[in-house]
Amino acid sequence: MKSLRGALVLIATVAAAIALIAGLWIGPLISVAAFIALFVSCQCGFSLLRTDPMDANSSVVWQDRAIVIAMLSFGTVFGSYVLLHQLGIFESADSPEPGFAFYSLVVSIWALGWLLVEWLADIDSRRGFVRRILGVVIPVLFGAGLLMLWEVLTRALDVPQVLLPSPSAIAERFGNSLSVLWADFKQTFLKAVLIGYAMGCGSGFLIAILIDRSPFLQRGLLPVGNLVSALPIVGIAPIMVMWFGFDWPSKAAVVVVMTFFPMLVNTISGLAASDHMQLDLMKTYAANYWQNLFKLRLPQAAPFIFNALKINSTLALIGAIVAEFFGTPIVGMGFRISTEVGRMNVDMVWAEIAVAAVAGSCFYGLIALIERMLTFWHPSVRSGR
Amino acid sequence: MTAESEQKSDQVISIENLSLTFQTSDAPVHALADIDLQVEQGAFVSLIGPSGCGKTTLLRVIADLETPTSGAISVNGVTPHEARLQRAYGYVFQAASLYPWRNIAKNVALPLEIMSLPKAERERRIKANLELVDLAGFEKKYPWQLSGGMQQRASIARALAVEPALLLMDEPFGALDEIVRDHLNEQLLQLWAKTSKTVVFVTHSIPEAVFLSTHIVVMSPRPGRIHEIIVNDLPAERTLDVRETPEFLQIANRVRAGLRASHSYDDIT
Known part of the structure; x- marks a missing residue:
């Protein structure tokens, strides 16, 4: 050095x-x-x-x-x-x-x-x-x-502003458009992202538990989940607009589709992460299915589940913003980016990007913080203490 | 320890003509063949033999973790399945298998929570059993903060907290170094003398088997069967020094001879 x-x-x-x-x-x-x-x-x-x-x-x-x-x-x-x-x-x-x-x-x-x-x-x-x-x-x-x-x-x-505005210009634009940025943030993040995230992660988690319990669902549902994960977002976004209208529910639906599969797959592998000896131990205690699930298998799956929660926190934001390119009311971060680019107001685009970056990082950081608190026992966290 | 005494009420485990065959993709594996074994209340029975002789499988059959293909087995007068549901035994595995997200006290509490015991009773058993294995004061530590020997002791406390009359132990000290192992052997013997439990203990160490047991079951592999049952008549009060006495060495030699006669001695050296 x-x-x-x-x-x-x-x-x-x-x-x-x-x-x-x-x-x-x-x-x-x-x-x-x-x-x-x-x-x-x-x-x-x-x-x-x-x-x-x-x-x-x-x-x-x-x-x-x-x-x-x-x-x-x-x-x-x-x-x-x-x-x-x-x-x-x-x-x-x-x-x-x-x-x-x-x-x-x-x-x-x-x-x-x-x-x-x-x-x-x-x-x-x-x-x-x-x-x-x-x-x-x-x-x-x-x-x-x-x-x-x-x-x-x-x-x-x-440098021409259309190519790259200076940070001070972006900050100035940011300061002058606080009300617009806040309305966009509310529409995209607080409604579409958070609600879609909760529904996508929640349903992925619950269906993973169902699939884990039933071999029939494992054969039937898992391939469907696989298929859904392969759908291109630009394809499903317009369809969701047809189904759920122009407002945030259609964006939340896109977020659900994007976040469902990572949660499903991670939870399923997490539930399979308990080793034979731990499962035998629960068997010698004559533990029932739910005791086994809550006292052994879910804690053991927690690092996998948090992995999915972290991946999904960024996926959800991308999904909601891109989905707004395909039909939206006149508010929202994706809507603002697509229209302001058309009007050559690149500093406003950068201001929206800054909002997205800060919101995404805080979201991710919050989940990582909860993860550190709940899976303190995991070797990856333990070594950091 | 003889087959004909099956009706006696103090038989904790009674096994007759038991066989277990695992179906694998190429050829069936005869893990256990024609096992006859009676274990009396208060006995300390060691199963000894080379790897692959079925000693762990036999223990798992008693614990209802494996199902025999044929033959009869009863534990406390009922089937192993019923005995398991009654929580009739405590099982100690080769590794401590403590849950890393629970501290030591919570790990000991795990079976007690599953049995839905009231909180006061749980606390009492946690305290009593951690004291028994010399771990008082480590309640709030997490498993990964303890040494291997301490972890294994915590897992013994967890098995004892169920307060079973029968203790099944599968090479519990196999992964530990000799010094810790000696110490735990002595503690286990004292514990057994204090609580008059019945113990079935799997090991592949001859001195360990002779030091601990009242009966030593010598097993041979392929198929797994009982070669010989040696009654250990050393006095019940034993210290580690007993291993230097001629009586001890004589029994150890009988075990060694039994292992050699079962054509399996080469496998374990």
Whole structure:
């Protein structure tokens, strides 16, 4: 890893030096930022040369690390501020185009940001709360860096909005259309997705238990389930609109069709996951079918069932959004995406995508959290504790 | 332990002329052939023999986990099926088979919940049996937080919590190291002396069989049959030191000779 860091330090240093020299003709702010970037990257380089990997935990190394991380944080934050400030200047009338100095500074700040994440990821704390904070801070920093780069490049290079709007434009559109986004969210997520998800997962689960009990159903229903899973969503969505009307019930029906099969198959394999010895044990206790189901087979199936719940949480959202492309009232995330694309309002499409991404991640995260609580005993969860 | 005493009321297990054949795709496997066995109340019977001699199958027939093809068997005077529904026995498997989502106390409580005992009685039996196997204080631990020996002890406590008069044990210490095994053997013997239970114990260790049993049933493979029943007349009070005495070694030699005579000794070395 040291060679990667060395390369990053080299990139940051060279780019900062170029920015410093070229920036002298542009303005004091770029020069100051470039000077700080140069200073910080040189310090990182010295730290790399000083550090002996053999005594990675001595207090000197810790102190050294803390100083480097503090300097990197300052350098990246200040540099980012200067870059955004410069963008504002470039965009005002009769101003110079962003030049060599600007792009060099972008490269330098990007390298410094990467170095900051590298240094943070290196902290190997035994204390739980430090580790948890780092677990949040590192991905947030990484995401912020990505957004920053996206913002700077789209604005500096004047990328047409139809191709890729800048994050700030999307955020602005987001802030201005909160009521529309909320109505779409309510229509698509709170109605179609959640209701369809509950019905699809619930029916998949119950039918899996029936199939498990009856060999006749196993032969008859399982192939039908297989068939349903192979149906293309663009084929069933219009049919569901014919059957259940334009409003959310037809979308919920598409979600039911999409989520039913993963739940069915996973529950069936989960119910088969109990080993012979466990089943014999229940037999020696003369346990009846329901005791066997609730005290052994369902707990044993829980990891499989949660797997299906997680897969379905993302499938349901995709299903509901795509289904809205085939006939819908004038509200809904899928409807909004299809119409705003037609009107070239790509920033609104991106705002809907952001809503979908946040809602989908939260949905998935919530289920994963419940899974961790309920299947704490499973080796995959246990090792993480 | 003789066939003609079947009518006596203190026979816990009575098996006559019992055979079991598994139908497989190529040829039928004669797992058990012509088994005659009587087990008296309070006896400690070991079934010993090489792998594939049917000792585990015989235990599973007694527990109604396998159905014999022919012959007669009664457990507590009724069929094994009825005995199982009456919860007449406790069964200890080769592995502890504790449920990882239940802590130790809850694992012991499992059969008690299935029997729908009242909560106070469950608590009493959990406490008493965990103390019996030296696991008091581990109630809230999960199985994966305990060593293999402790897990197996918890599974014995779970079998004992049913308070059966008959204990069926299928190589319960087979997967444990010798030191833990010695310790558990001693504890099991004390437990048996204290509770006057009837025990049927499957093993392939000669010292274990001689140390624990009142009767040693030597079995031979292909087809699985009883070769010889050796009555162990060592004093009932035994400590691990008894294994150094000439009497112990003499009985061990008889068992070994029995295993060799049944043409199966080569298989277990």
